[in-house]
Amino acid sequence: xxxxxxxxxxxxxxxxxxxxxxxxxxxxxxxxxxxxxxxxxxxxxxxxxxxxxxxxxxxxxxxxxxxxxxxxxxxxxxxxxxxxxxxxxxxxxxxxxxxxxxxxxxxxxxxxxxxxxxxxxxxxxxxxxxxxxxxxxxxxxxxxxxxxxxxxxxxxxxxxxxxxxxxxxxxxxxxxxxxxxxxxxxxxxxxxxxxxxxxxxxxxxxxxxxxxxxxxxxxxxxxxxxxxxxxxxxxxxxxxxxxxxxxxxxxxxxxxxxxxxxxxxxxxxxxxxxxxxxxxxxxxxxxxxxxxxxxxxxxxxxxxxxxxxxxxxxxxxxxxxxxxxxxxxxxxxxxxxxxxxxxxxxxxxxxxxxxxxxxxxxxxxxxxxxxxxxxxxxxxxxxxxx
Numbered sequence: 001x002x003x004x005x006x007x008x009x010x011x012x013x014x015x016x017x018x019x020x021x022x023x024x025x026x027x028x029x030x031x032x033x034x035x036x037x038x039x040x041x042x043x044x045x046x047x048x049x050x051x052x053x054x055x056x057x058x059x060x061x062x063x064x065x066x067x068x069x070x071x072x073x074x075x076x077x078x079x080x081x082x083x084x085x086x087x088x089x090x091x092x093x094x095x096x097x098x099x100x101x102x103x104x105x106x107x108x109x110x111x112x113x114x115x116x117x118x119x120x121x122x123x124x125x126x127x128x129x130x131x132x133x134x135x136x137x138x139x140x141x142x143x144x145x146x147x148x149x150x151x152x153x154x155x156x157x158x159x160x161x162x163x164x165x166x167x168x169x170x171x172x173x174x175x176x177x178x179x180x181x182x183x184x185x186x187x188x189x190x191x192x193x194x195x196x197x198x199x200x201x202x203x204x205x206x207x208x209x210x211x212x213x214x215x216x217x218x219x220x221x222x223x224x225x226x227x228x229x230x231x232x233x234x235x236x237x238x239x240x241x242x243x244x245x246x247x248x249x250x251x252x253x254x255x256x257x258x259x260x261x262x263x264x265x266x267x268x269x270x271x272x273x274x275x276x277x278x279x280x281x282x283x284x285x286x287x288x289x290x291x292x293x294x295x296x297x298x299x300x301x302x303x304x305x306x307x308x309x310x311x312x313x314x315x316x317x318x319x320x321x322x323x324x325x326x327x328x329x330x331x332x333x334x335x336x337x338x339x340x341x342x343x344x345x346x347x348x349x350x351x352x353x354x355x356x357x358x359x360x361x362x363x364x365x366x367x368x369x370x371x372x373x374x375x376x377x378x379x380x381x382x383x384x385x386x
Contacts, residue, residue, distance in 0.1 A: 080119030110157035239300035
């Protein structure tokens with residue numbers, strides 16, 4: 001008896017009816033079944049070219065064994081399997097976008113540590129007690145600091161991986177989504193604003209120490225510039241002397257605005273800095289110094305060793321401040337310059353008020369909402385509790 005041949009609607013593939021419920025694709029030789037999905041018949045591959053295996057696969061699907069096996073596979077998945085899938089897919093975020101830059105580097109390092117300590121445990125074995133043991137073991141291997149913040153960041157990566165495992169249908173739920181422990185207490189966190197100069201006199205004293213060393217004079221200009229503008233180090237190092245219109249370092253025709261490029265994917269957010277009187281004087285002095293010391297360098301802050309091709313290193317200013325800590329008398333960091341700038345701006349708004357106010361008093365009613373929010377954020381005054 002001649003086998004019945006069915007042709008799909010598109011006419012691209014022909015199927016031979018082999019036996020009850022099983023069809024063979026004449027082009028590829030793969031076996032298919034013919035189920036009904038939402039009232040319509042369709043083709044579904046049995047994923048084999050062997051008739052015996054096709055019968056077994058069809059039996060599993062019709063009897064529900066396939067679903068049971070899939071559930072068992074989910075139960076037997078280890079944390080290592082979930083982390084490997086997260087790594088394989090490129091560390092996607094909640095929007096399914098691939099991570100980049102320092103975030104990608106941090107996720108990669110955290111996954112390696114998690115794989116080392118938690119990779120052998122099943123996904124169903126994740127519990128608060130297990131995370132506490134992980135915290136204790138990680139603290140034994142910490143070489144700097146207490147390790148509490150590091151563990152919090154690593155558990156955040158674990159939560160990201162488990163969430164991605166849910167979206168890939170590897171697990172049913174994220175066991176640490178709502179009950180993840182926090183080991184770093186907020187009262188032990190030291191903010192950047194604690195390591196900024198107290199006033200402009202202290203700022204100039206620190207800058208004078210940098211100007212005294214020919215290898216660090218570029219960093220002195222950088223520190224002053226960040227204090228004048230509130231830019232981050234990575235944003236300041238993008239500035240160029242040969243900038244074209246709307247590039248970092250370009251000054252508008254009226255001379256009132258300086259074009260910058262914000263970090264953290266905020267290039268189009270407020271791409272200009274107002275050139276106030278102090279910044280205008282700084283730009284003039286910096287231009288004269290740059291023309292004398294590095295006339296061929298296109299960078300605002302040239303690298304001391306290779307000024308024509310490189311800008312200053314992103315960690316050079318922080319390292320220079322660390323080396324001069326004894327002369328300064330206290331620890332300073334490069335990042336708090338934005339807080340120094342905001343505090344100065346807030347203080348100037350205080351001075352415009354009719355009644356003189358001190359920085360330790362509650363905010364006057366005439367301050368703008370943005371100014372009040374900034375003040376509370378950077379600690380310009382003590383919040384009124386009454």
